[in-house]
Amino acid sequence: MNFSKKAQRIMFALWLLFVPAGTLLVYLYSPTKPGDWEGYGAFLLLALLSSIFPFFIAGTTFILVIWVQIAIFLKYGILAELISMQICMIPLVYHLKISRDTLFKYFYNSFMFFSLSILSGSLVIYLGYETGSIMLKDVIVYGSIFAISYLIINHLFLFMREYLCNMNPVFFSKDLYWEFACLFITLPFGLGLYLFENTTGTTALWLLGLPLLSITLLIRMYSDSEKVNADLNEASEFGHQLADRMTTNEILDMFLKRLSNMFPLNAGYIVDNIEDNFFVLRAREDGQNKELEFGHEDIKYSLAGKVYEKGEPILYNKQTEWNHMRPPFLADDMESVMCVPIYRNQKIEGVLILAARDKFAFEPYQLKIIHLLCSYFAVSLEKARYVREAVEKSEICELTKIYNYRYLDNQLKSDISKLNSGAYRTVSLIMMDIDKFKGVNDTYGHHSGNIILQEFANIIKQEIGSNGTVGRYGGEEFVVLLPNYSKLQALNVAEQLRRKIEQTPFIVPLDLGEITRDEIIFITASIGVSTAPEDSDEGMSLLRNADRALYIGAKQAGRNRVAEYVR
Structure with a gap:
């Protein structure tokens, strides 16, 4: 939960305005003073021990100190309870992981607990309670009123804080219900502690306090194990989701995004190493993907390079633990850092770095879970690579090493879709057929025919380059897709291809006779051209139009020529 600088200043001002002066006023007008508090130290020690062991239920942190505070208030009054609660703030500083930058949290909590002590205590005194009363009815009624009002006012403060910070708070939240449940369990202990102490002295504190502290500690151990199990289950589910992703980009994006949701981090970076060159492969900061570029040397001699090496x-x-080897991409306000190597096939491929602005933001067990997730991540990337290679293999003609009909069909659909959406102005299609190719096979053999097909494909691929898509349509037919080419431009490209093919000598082995020798032959090609949306705005129609132009306008007209489709 982030607070603006203005909100932080307001929190400190509230503490400065009310707590020091308010405590002095309560001391001056309190009917009981520290000199009257015999045995107060034992109560204070029990309260401190109770505040040291928080536990977690349904994602909410609970510190069971209120039961001791009830007894302190009933026996010694508002001032004693106020001082006790302020002292119990010391363990709270540790639990909230308060640093110099987040010191405002301490001041606000101190102000809030000060106000709770004053308001709840004053309410009970106003209703008629006399400090130190041992009448059973008074103890039960006024002790319950103190505890319940304490809880409700506490949530009112939290609600108002979040409301003023525009955080859309909910008053009747699950936290409130769980705190009421804990209160009804511990309230009898607080009332019993007060009554029992009045008859047996400080022995009551240990007879009641130690069992409840033991139960609290057991609940904390159980809640910690439940939290670890919950994180492990989420990690397992995360691993399955990574495995379902089919592309490298999907895996990279999902990995950092899910880590941001699972752990209290503000930034995440995947550092890759290819041929001993470090670079930031992916970066996510404050929920947004970032494009970062840093020098190899800057990363190598930083924390990322050290973890990669070890x-x-x-x-x-x-920050003081890692600042001497700060990676160039980590912001100045980052404190907690987890750095985990990414292994694949027993070899380190890269490094994952997660960072948070709070000190002690990460738990040691989370480092092990991150390490496990990095294994899932590496396996998913390996699987994606195999899938990509398999898909590429299934879309490449084994003989000519250019795209096959399957790929051409998908690419044509994609190009026409972009044309219809306005991303492309035009899409031209060139269909080519080697003239009299059957005669080449009959004269020189199929092996020589395959050599010609391979060389023919290389010529087209070199001529077209990155301007379009080249594929083998089938047999001796080839297709070129040219997005954003007009029909006139496509006709010029087709004519250049025709001339290049006509002028290129093909060296083939003549191995059908008794003596094998190489021969130089020349071939020609007939070519048809069609353009969308001029001739059609549908992919298969565009293909048929080019095929029609090829056979009617080029083949039947004498071969070795370029023809355009005419309606």
Whole structure:
């Protein structure tokens, strides 16, 4: 939860305005003073021990100190309870991982608990409670009022804080319900502690306090294990989702995005190493993907390069631990950092770096989960590579090493779709057929025919380059797709191809006779051209139009010529 600088200043101003002066006023007008608080130290120690062991339920942190605070208030009054709660803020500083930059959280919580002590205590005193009363009815009624009002006012403060910070708060949230549940469990302990202490002295604190502290510790251990199990289950589900992704880009984007949702991080980076050259492959900062470019040397001699070299994951809780080897892409305000090597086939391929602005943002067990997820990640990338190679293989003509009909069909659909959406102005299609190719096979053999097909494909591919898509349509027929080429431009390209083919000598082995020798032959091609949307705005029609132009306008007209489709 991020707060603006203005909100932080307001929080500090509230503390400065109310807490020091308010505490002094309560001291001056309190009916009980520290000199009257015999045994207060034992209560204070129990309260501190209770605040040291928080636990988690349904994602909410609970610190069961209120049961001791009830007993302190009933026995010693508002001032004693106020001081006790402020002292119990010391463990809270640790649990909230408060640093110098987040010190405002301490001041706001101190102000909030000060206000809770004053408001709840004053309410109970106003209703008629006398400090130190041992009448059972008074203890139960006023102790319950103190605890319930404490809880409700606490949530009102939290609600108002989030409302003023435009965070869309919900008052009747699951946190409120869970806190009421915990209160109803611990309230009898607080009331019992007060009554029992009045009859047996400080022995009651240990007879009631130690069992409840033990139960709290067991609940915390259980909740910690549940949290670890929940993270492991989510990691397993995450691994399956990575495996379902078919492309490298999908895997990279999903990996960093899901990590941002699973862990309290502000930035994530995947550093790759190809041929001993480091670069940032993917970066995500504050929920947005970033394009970053940094020099190889800057990354190599930073934290990323060190972890790549050692091959061991590492966790840093604050900036002073890693600042001497700061990666060039990590912002100045980052504190906690996890750095994990990415292994594939027993070899380190790269490094994952996750960073957070808070100190001690990551738990040690999370480092192990990240390490596990990096294994899923590497396997998914390997699978994507195999899938990509398999798809490419299925779309490449094995003989000519250019695209086959399957790929051409998909590419033609894609180009026509872009034409219809306005991304392309035109799409031209050139269909080519080698003239009298059957005679070549009959005279020189099929092996020589295959050599000609390979050389023919190379000529087209070199001439077209990156301007279009070249594929083998079938047999001795070839297709060229030219997006954003007009019919006139496509006709010029086709004529250049025809001349190039006509002038190129093909060396083939003559191995059908008794003596094998190489011969030089020349071939020609007939070519048909069709353009969308001029001739058609549908892919198969465009193909048929070019085929019609080829056979009627070129083949039947004498071969070795270019013909355009005419309606």
